[in-house]
Amino acid sequence: MPLMTLTLAPETAPKQTAAPADAAFGASVGEGLSERQQEVLGAVLKLMVAEGDGFSVAAVARAASCSKETLYKWFGDRDGLLTATVRWQASKVRMPKLPQDKLTRESLEAALTGFAQSWLTVITGDLSIALNRAAVSHAGSGKSRLGAIVLTNGPFAMRHRLEPLFEAGRAEGLLSFDQVDTACRSFFGLVVADTQIRALLGEDHRPDETEIQTISATAAAHFMRLYGRG
Amino acid sequence: MPLMTLTLAPETAPKQTAAPADAAFGASVGEGLSERQQEVLGAVLKLMVAEGDGFSVAAVARAASCSKETLYKWFGDRDGLLTATVRWQASKVRMPKLPQDKLTRESLEAALTGFAQSWLTVITGDLSIALNRAAVSHAGSGKSRLGAIVLTNGPFAMRHRLEPLFEAGRAEGLLSFDQVDTACRSFFGLVVADTQIRALLGEDHRPDETEIQTISATAAAHFMRLYGRG
DNA sequence: CATGTACCGTACCGTACGGTACTGTGTCAA
DNA sequence: TTGACACAGTACCGTACGGTACGGTACATG
Numbered sequence: 001m002p003l004m005t006l007t008l009a010p011e012t013a014p015k016q017t018a019a020p021a022d023a024a025f026g027a028s029v030g031e032g033l034s035e036r037q038q039e040v041l042g043a044v045l046k047l048m049v050a051e052g053d054g055f056s057v058a059a060v061a062r063a064a065s066c067s068k069e070t071l072y073k074w075f076g077d078r079d080g081l082l083t084a085t086v087r088w089q090a091s092k093v094r095m096p097k098l099p100q101d102k103l104t105r106e107s108l109e110a111a112l113t114g115f116a117q118s119w120l121t122v123i124t125g126d127l128s129i130a131l132n133r134a135a136v137s138h139a140g141s142g143k144s145r146l147g148a149i150v151l152t153n154g155p156f157a158m159r160h161r162l163e164p165l166f167e168a169g170r171a172e173g174l175l176s177f178d179q180v181d182t183a184c185r186s187f188f189g190l191v192v193a194d195t196q197i198r199a200l201l202g203e204d205h206r207p208d209e210t211e212i213q214t215i216s217a218t219a220a221a222h223f224m225r226l227y228g229r230g
Numbered sequence: 231m232p233l234m235t236l237t238l239a240p241e242t243a244p245k246q247t248a249a250p251a252d253a254a255f256g257a258s259v260g261e262g263l264s265e266r267q268q269e270v271l272g273a274v275l276k277l278m279v280a281e282g283d284g285f286s287v288a289a290v291a292r293a294a295s296c297s298k299e300t301l302y303k304w305f306g307d308r309d310g311l312l313t314a315t316v317r318w319q320a321s322k323v324r325m326p327k328l329p330q331d332k333l334t335r336e337s338l339e340a341a342l343t344g345f346a347q348s349w350l351t352v353i354t355g356d357l358s359i360a361l362n363r364a365a366v367s368h369a370g371s372g373k374s375r376l377g378a379i380v381l382t383n384g385p386f387a388m389r390h391r392l393e394p395l396f397e398a399g400r401a402e403g404l405l406s407f408d409q410v411d412t413a414c415r416s417f418f419g420l421v422v423a424d425t426q427i428r429a430l431l432g433e434d435h436r437p438d439e440t441e442i443q444t445i446s447a448t449a450a451a452h453f454m455r456l457y458g459r460g
Numbered sequence: 461c462a463t464g465t466a467c468c469g470t471a472c473c474g475t476a477c478g479g480t481a482c483t484g485t486g487t488c489a490a
Numbered sequence: 491t492t493g494a495c496a497c498a499g500t501a502c503c504g505t506a507c508g509g510t511a512c513g514g515t516a517c518a519t520g
Contacts, residue, residue, distance in 0.1 A: 036497095052370025056477055067498045072479065130370065132427075137367040139432030140282025140360065147432035154431070155424045185445075186452065189419030194385045197362075197426055201384070202369030202377035215415075222416065226452050266467095286507055297468045302509065 031091060033084075037074060040064040044085040049126050053134040057081070079144050086131055086146055090153035093122060095161050103172045105228065109220050111165065116191040116216035119158060123196050124206050132200055159184045176229045183227055190219040261321060263314075267304060270294040274315040279356050283364040287311070309374050316361055316376055320383035323352060325391050333402045335458065339450050341395065346421040346446035349388060353426050354436050362430055389414045406459045413457055420449040 033041070043064035047055040057078055061068045075081040096118045099107050122128050132150060139147030159181075166183050169175035177183040195215075199206060207215065263271070273294035277285040287308050291298045305311040326348045329337050352358050362380060369377030389411075396413050399405035407413040425445075429436060437445065 053367070054371045057479080058477075061498090065498075067500085068478090069480075069482095069499090070497060073497095078478065132431075133366055133370040136363055136430045137283070137370075139430065140363040140367075141284045151428060151431040151433055155428055182448070185423045186420065189421070189423030189449075190416065191419070192424070193415045193419035194422070198381065198385055200366045200369065201362075201381040203381060218412070219419075222456050226455060287509080288507075291469090295468080297470085298508090299469090299510075299512095300467060303467095308508065 031088070033088065036066075038088065040066060040071070040074070041085045041088045044081060045089060045127065045130075048085070048130040048134060052130055053082075053137060082134065082138075083144065083146060083149065086135065086149050089127065089131060090149060093153065095157070098161070098165050103168055103174060105174050105224070105230075108165075108169050108172075108174055109224050112187070112220035112223060113216045115162070115165075116187075116219050117212055119191060120195065120207065120212045120216060121209075123192065124199055124212070129199050132196070136200065155188070158188065162187060174229060175227050177227050183223075186226060187219070187223050190222050191216065261318065263318065266296075268318065270296060270301070270304070271315045271318045274311060275319060275357065275360075278315070278360040278364060282360055283312075283367060309368075312364065312368075313374070313376060313379065316365065316379050319357065319361060320379060323383065325387070328391070328395050333398055333404060335404050335454070335460075338395075338399050338402075338404055339454050342417070342450035342453060343446045345392070345395075346417075346449050347442055349421060350425065350437065350442045350446060351439075353422065354429055354442070359429050362426070366430065385418070388418065392417060404459060405457050407457050413453075416456060417449070417453050420452050421446065 040060070044060055047059060047063060051059075057068055057071060060081065061071060071081060075084050096114050098111050098115070101107075132154070135146040135150035138144040162184050163180050166175060166177070166180050170177065175183070195207065270290070274290055277289060277293055281289075287298055287301060290311065291301060301311060305314050326344050328341050328345070331337075362384070365376040365380035368374040392414050393410050396405060396407070396410050400407065405413070425437065
């Protein structure tokens, strides 16, 4: 599983105190963060998973064994710290490779199943849930771009990855749809359904690996029934 | 549209200071709340929509023109106030009536479309979004039953309403599925897809009435393609 | 009229937290 | 050796907020 793989940047010195550029998408993993800084962000992630955005900056400093002053120098304020953490984590999520050779109905359905399985695994993970919780909270109180960042790296990223696959399937005569958008919507719905919102709302049950496998296969099969050709 | 209809309780005097029983589901609208108390909860709702859970108790008192002491006497603490508000609002949401006479394929699909339309309308409303945001936030920090309440009155309530319809459809030979659960999951996914999570994450675009109508009809048709018989 | 009750308005208290300043320490370079 | 620097650790400040206490008012009941 290539998900959640951490690749360190080639040791960039933490020179400038200014905030990094505003890409929010497509940035490389390190993104100008020193190893020490990434350690700090890792500590923030742990705290977010454990306490869900309710932690204090002092707690971060304690957990990361660094001073509050350093945190403020590096990240500006609490929100900058949060934002950097979310962006850093988002940059670590890797999507599964999609088949580049000629598509068949079988390889397409298999790719969809794999994609669904990987997506569900990410989405139901503690980390993703914590991040989405924080983003949803902050999206409410105006201020803070957390919501937009997660939106970009969540649903939008999924669609961006899916669209070329669907287009390829259509070009190959395997799929049939008017707008890619609708197909994406249906696929997302069949795969995720109410799983994510239920998890965010604190439901105890989380699907295990075999359940995810079942759901993914069913979703892919259903999608092919709705949009497949021939 | 029978949604968001407020029916006042027949003027119950605000006698006891104790918190009401812990039903969280199926309670009648008034639920032992005086008119004045419901006014207060209405003010809380407005604040939640406007500022999303970040408001202070003092702000509630100001908005509702009542004293903080009264708030604490009635609702115990801030969380009790939040909980009462969410439960009160949840008790106001009314689901559309489903056909009770003999089902046909057409009436079934129409009922599904209507259900989907009503559900999407609720879910994309400012109020529902604010409530879900608050619930998601609080579900993170342990403590507080907000998450469970919204879970009960959201996804679970939808399933509870849907299941008998699906069972009836199956009994009538119109639908075919192994577990109602799977059918519910698919229907939810086809209807809601990523609409809710995107709204919660702060996406600007919200589907208007005609878009909702289109989505609902498509979702119902797709559902019938997947689970319909004959 | 006297008493009690329900409530508003507001002052108040304790605390927790965001943010800043200061001190001490290790490192590296001249 | 000395100075500059980056950082940890910590003390500190202002403020905002949850929660409480108290005084004042309207009304109801006897």
